[in-house]
Amino acid sequence: MGNPKAFLTIPRQEAGYRPVHDRINDYGEVEQTLNTSERKLQASRCMDCGVPFCHWACPLGNRPPEFQDALYKGKWKEAYEILSLTNDFPEFTGRVCPALCEKSCVLKLTIDAPVTIREDECAVVEAAFREGYVQPQAIERNGKRVAVIGSGPSGLSAANQLNKKGYEVTVFEKDEYIGGLLRFGIPNFKLNKAIIDRRIAVMEAEGVTFRTNTEIDVTHLPEGFDAYCICTGTPQARDLAIPGRELKGIHLAMEMLAQQNRVLAGQTFGDAERITAKGKHVLVIGGGDTGSDCIGTSHRQGALDVTQIEIMPKPPVGHNPATPWPQWPVVLKTSSSHEEGCTRRWCLNSKRFIGTEDGHVCGVEVEEVEWTPAPDGGRPVMKPTGRTEVIQADLVLLAMGFLRPQQPEFPENVFVAGDAATGASLVVRCIASGRKAASDIDQYLKR
Ligand SMILES: Cc1cc2nc3c(=O)[nH]c(=O)nc-3n(C[C@H](O)[C@H](O)[C@H](O)COP(=O)(O)OP(=O)(O)OC[C@H]3O[C@@H](n4cnc5c(N)ncnc54)[C@H](O)[C@@H]3O)c2cc1C
């Protein structure tokens, strides 16, 4: 460990976001970076606490104390090598991970100022690409073939791990680009798509074959492979079956987010097809991260105003005794998109959409609800209050999560990973799940 007392004198410093007025009109990444010496100082704050809960909290089992130490000492290559032992794609998690590790950092408990693990991770991998430490490796083949269906983070990590173990890997992807929700869900202002392309180029150079525009029927898997990894995500979003759902101007969040990402990739859409918030009062139904991405996208498209409503109560601000350290704290999250301007409301149940004479949505009737704790400690019970109001909206985005897919019974050489296995989760969990599936497939094929 480099500097055992640094955490006493060096405060946590986040790089922060670009100023709102600067970022609101473009889709460039909102997060800034620190310079090299500031970054090393941040890494020096890791006090190598003896029982590093960050290892436990990170689904990948990343080793923050080890790579912080190397980073603090300016050993960037070594830091990258430590990081890439456990994480195939630190450039994705370094940008979009909610940093479960930081919430369990001992410095979070003691002074509420954890080590900037996620940002440090991103700095290390960016330096590795810049300095040429990330180079395609020659891989000895073992003569066996594996098909990966779906190219989101779980499919990519499964493919990467299997390829490194010597399997000949083909990734089948139904969309025109590789990346799954990294490509089409997460907006460019959180993850620039060139970051995905850069990694795909390394994987291709190492021998992974990618087949885009190829939808696979998972009940009739292509022949010629020794094993299969199903990484098809959670394609079905939760809808809102209330009166007026058929009105124009009501869309699932992914319809808007995916289209915007396609537009930024150069595709064009006619006026009838284009979903845009320009000049509109936008209502986002659903208080989670997907909803937050709809808010940021709406701002960039030129919305007049944005409101986000959530049926559940407002989470506690700052600290929640129900989720003490080192657990993930269930507290109010304010994203960069919220900072850009948004009215946020809770405990509102949507009753019906209201339309204009020409069949376009113009508002949503909502009812205030109250939540009472369940006597058995389970999910709280919702009680309608009868207090209703209409929220004006001419674009409504439904961001209420995704249905957990039901998988058919597969033969023993078929493995399932990522959101397809668990329901909607996080990029970091999907990378971990893809790695686990690759290890299981390897064990299976070595029997
Ligand atoms: C809007 C949004 C924002 C998010 N932001 C974050 C974030 O900031 N941080 C975070 O950690 N997580 C975030 N998530 C969650 C994260 O993106 C997902 O948990 C993760 O991408 C799931 O990975 P996956 O590999 O399981 O599946 P996906 O990423 O969903 O990829 C599945 C792929 O399989 C393909 N496919 C499906 N069926 C077939 C078939 N039959 N044949 C061929 N291909 C097929 C799909 O086209 C898709 O490309 C976000 C999710 C959304 C929706």
Ligand code: SF4
């Ligand atoms: S992947 Fe996420 S949880 Fe794991 S060390 Fe990186 S930021 Fe922390």
